[in-house]
Amino acid sequence: MNRAIGDRVARLSGYGQRTFADGYIFRPGSVEEVINVFHEARRDGRNVTLRGAGRSYGDQAIYPEAYVLEIGRMNRILSWDAQSGIIDCEAGATIETLWRHTIEDGWWPPVVSGTMYPTLAGALAMNIHGKNNFRVGTLGEHVLDLEIVTPTGEKLTLLPTDPLFPAVISGFGMFGVIVRVKLQMKKLESGNLKVLAVSPANWDEQFELFEEHETEADYMVSWVDCFAKGTEAGRGQFHAAWYENGESIDRRSLWVSRQDLPDMIMGIFPKSLVWRVLKLLCNRTGMRLLNWAKDRAGRLLDNGKFHTQSLVAFSFLLDYVPNWRNAYLPDGFIQYQSFVPKEHAKRVFSEQIKLQQESKLESFLGVLKRHRPDSFLFSHAVDGYSLAMDFKVTKARWDELELLCHRMNDIVLAAGGRFYLAKDSTLRPEDFQQYLGDSTLKEFWRLKRLIDPENILMSSLTSRLPVLRTPLEHHHE
Amino acid sequence: MSKKRALVVGASSGIGREISRQLIQSGWTVAAVARRKDKLQTLADEFPGQLQPVVHDVQETDAIPEVFAKICHNLGGLDLVIYAAGVMPPVGPHEFDTEKDLEIVQTNLIGAIAWLNEAASRFDKTGHGTIVGIGSVAGDRGRSGQPVYNTSKAALATYLEALRNRLAKRGVKVTTIKPGPVQTEMTQHLGLKGAMTASEAARRTLILADRGGEHYLSAKHRFAFFIIKRIPSPIFRRLSV
Numbered sequence: 044m045n046r047a048i049g050d051r052v053a054r055l056s057g058y059g060q061r062t063f064a065d066g067y068i069f070r071p072g073s074v075e076e077v078i079n080v081f082h083e084a085r086r087d088g089r090n091v092t093l094r095g096a097g098r099s100y101g102d103q104a105i106y107p108e109a110y111v112l113e114i115g116r117m118n119r120i121l122s123w124d125a126q127s128g129i130i131d132c133e134a135g136a137t138i139e140t141l142w143r144h145t146i147e148d149g150w151w152p153p154v155v156s157g158t159m160y161p162t163l164a165g166a167l168a169m170n171i172h173g174k175n176n177f178r179v180g181t182l183g184e185h186v187l188d189l190e191i192v193t194p195t196g197e198k199l200t201l202l203p204t205d206p207l208f209p210a211v212i213s214g215f216g217m218f219g220v221i222v223r224v225k226l227q228m229k230k231l232e233s234g235n236l237k238v239l240a241v242s243p244a245n246w247d248e249q250f251e252l253f254e255e256h257e258t259e260a261d262y263m264v265s266w267v268d269c270f271a272k273g274t275e276a277g278r279g280q281f282h283a284a285w286y287e288n289g290e291s292i293d294r295r296s297l298w299v300s301r302q303d304l305p306d307m308i309m310g311i312f313p314k315s316l317v318w319r320v321l322k323l324l325c326n327r328t329g330m331r332l333l334n335w336a337k338d339r340a341g342r343l344l345d346n347g348k349f350h351t352q353s354l355v356a357f358s359f360l361l362d363y364v365p366n367w368r369n370a371y372l373p374d375g376f377i378q379y380q381s382f383v384p385k386e387h388a389k390r391v392f393s394e395q396i397k398l399q400q401e402s403k404l405e406s407f408l409g410v411l412k413r414h415r416p417d418s419f420l421f422s423h424a425v426d427g428y429s430l431a432m433d434f435k436v437t438k439a440r441w442d443e444l445e446l447l448c449h450r451m452n453d454i455v456l457a458a459g460g461r462f463y464l465a466k467d468s469t470l471r472p473e474d475f476q477q478y479l480g481d482s483t484l485k486e487f488w489r490l491k492r493l494i495d496p497e498n499i500l501m502s503s504l505t506s507r508l509p510v511l512r513t514p515l516e517h518h519h520e
Numbered sequence: 521m522s523k524k525r526a527l528v529v530g531a532s533s534g535i536g537r538e539i540s541r542q543l544i545q546s547g548w549t550v551a552a553v554a555r556r557k558d559k560l561q562t563l564a565d566e567f568p569g570q571l572q573p574v575v576h577d578v579q580e581t582d583a584i585p586e587v588f589a590k591i592c593h594n595l596g597g598l599d600l601v602i603y604a605a606g607v608m609p610p611v612g613p614h615e616f617d618t619e620k621d622l623e624i625v626q627t628n629l630i631g632a633i634a635w636l637n638e639a640a641s642r643f644d645k646t647g648h649g650t651i652v653g654i655g656s657v658a659g660d661r662g663r664s665g666q667p668v669y670n671t672s673k674a675a676l677a678t679y680l681e682a683l684r685n686r687l688a689k690r691g692v693k694v695t696t697i698k699p700g701p702v703q704t705e706m707t708q709h710l711g712l713k714g715a716m717t718a719s720e721a722a723r724r725t726l727i728l729a730d731r732g733g734e735h736y737l738s739a740k741h742r743f744a745f746f747i748i749k750r751i752p753s754p755i756f757r758r759l760s761v
Contacts, residue, residue, distance in 0.1 A: 048589075049642070051590065052645045052646055054647055054648055056646075064597060065592075065598070088593075107596035108597060
């Protein structure tokens with residue numbers, strides 16, 4: 044290995060900062076340079092791991108001693124048509140790049156995650172969903188075409204009709220580097236949303252609110268207090284939101300300057316310091332108190348009221364507190380999100396929270412969303428609901444936390460539920476096999492043999508879930 | 521949580537061999553570097569599949585970057601590097617053999633610098649890792665019996681202190697271990713009966729590895745060398761310590 048390669052070494056983790064691996068970072072600026080990374084990896088006998096903005100929570104974009112191809116430098120917008128709302132850009136462009144470029148023309152990304160920082164390549168590799176998943180599906184459903192570079196150095200343009208398309212989108216970087224994306228944006232009249240806040244007192248009220256609004260709201264999301272017990276179990280704060288339109292809207296709400304999040308809380312406290320305060324509260328007592336206070340405040344101040352909120356403020360809640368993940372240091376956190384058919388969701392989520400409370404390992408944050416199924420190869424969505432939760436990791440209680448997740452998995456699987464690889468840290472190979480089914484895995488192996496016959500593309504996720512390796516490689520081990 | 525990975529240079533005998541054994545017994549993955557293939561193989565045979573033997577002569581400094589990179593690749597990362605290679609050939613009271621002295625410097629110091637520079641460069645970039653150098657109480661004073669062995673260990677301690685100061689802000693620990701007399705192959709000719717065993721020295725080294733700083737392996741040595749370091753030279757040269 045030459046010195047230049049040694050200079051690329053870095054310690055990388057997922058967003059949860061729990062698992063780490065040292066890899067060699069390559070930041071190509073062009074398709075030719077992407078091809079060259081694969082060439083060098085093959086020459087040096089290394090695997091390649093694909094990485095966007097490193098916003099997946101676990102071990103999806105790390106792999107020990109691999110060449111890590113970070114796409115973020117390929118972030119140019121190649122063309123933008125403000126009439127049709129079609130944007131063509133390099134796939135290292137982020138969701139932030141998209142909305143900043145298009146909002147003043149009255150367009151918005153059709154699907155966004157809770158943070159604006161993922162790259163399109165990463166967002167499509169995981170096929171992200173938003174708070175509007177029940178209405179518009181995943182981001183992949185809005186892609187008009189895309190281009191990938193395969194590990195053999197081939198450049199392919201894929202249309203939604205191409206058999207490889209539903210595998211590349213959702214395929215967590217196992218088939219090639221997404222280098223360019225053409226996307227249909229969503230037309231807006233206003234940069235604001237009309238938002239309704241309601242404080243459900245328990246699980247029944249939570250699900251009633253979702254059912255009440257699922258046919259007409261544009262977005263729905265609810266916070267769940269995972270510490271609440273008994274008749275208050277499932278309490279939280281539900282939000283439904285609608286795009287503003289009509290005569291009376293303020294077109295200036297489309298200005299980027301009207302969307303930008305403020306740097307201070309109440310004009311005096313710098314947001315950059317908030318995580319340090321959160322860190323002091325990042326324990327069971329502190330979070331029980333914070334969840335309780337949020338519930339009380341919601342009931343007292345906003346319950347049943349409408350308010351106007353900018354798209355950015357409503358959509359990117361996770362960006363509201365910069366570096367919030369550091370509150371979970373030193374050992375980081377894991378995210379756990381399961382997707383359960385609507386008829387079983389209430390029971391499954393309520394059981395999951397009971398299990399957490401029994402183990403005294405409650406999630407510090409719970410987020411409930413409504414989903415619809417899609418036909419991507421590694422689809423996570425169902426006609427039902429998902430509950431996403433953040434669990435603080437401590438070295439002393441990791442084994443218990445892992446066991447808790449496995450017990451929660453069992454309930455999800457028995458109810459015909461699914462999981463989302465961008466958030467996963469604890470799936471066992473058998474869980475993965477069960478929710479995907481043998482036919483999905485066979486199709487994955489078939490395509491993998493075709494596109495990446497040498498298994499150059501790997502990640503720590505694939506070594507945790509060996510069923511993702513093609514049986515041939517399995518056989519050699 | 522995840523399995524840790526260590527690289528031990530000078531692993532075919534003495535403290536290095538015992539450190540390798542104890543690391544494996546504690547669940548680490550170990551790459552053991554040594555010049556003597558047969559001895560290394562014997563050690564590897566004790567732990568089939570758990571210890572990666574790497575034949576290398578630390579005097580071949582040009583080869584180190586490549587060997588180091590290969591080891592990191594094969595281990596799947598690196599968390600701990602221990603430099604335990606050292607020589608102390610017998611030196612007569614009137615012997616001033618430059619060739620022999622340079623060999624001592626080459627193994628005890630130059631080899632250490634070449635290996636640990638690789639480790640330091642990597643850990644500086646990754647922001648984690650531990651470096652341990654096996655120094656010696658012999659480096660605390662220039663004694664008449666082993667002028668260049670003393671020199672090599674004194675220089676090693678200074679080099680490690682500098683690494684420690686460079687890397688502290690990156691979260692990397694650099695630890696200097698100063699064993700006193702230890703029963704090893706290297707000290708056989710000194711007839712050290714009743715001295716600490718290599719296995720005990722290794723055990724204590726591993727306890728101290730993550731602490732950073734400079735450490736003696738016993739309270740007795742810490743106290744004795746606190747005094748010895750402060751004895752004025754005119755008196756020291758008359759003593760046989």
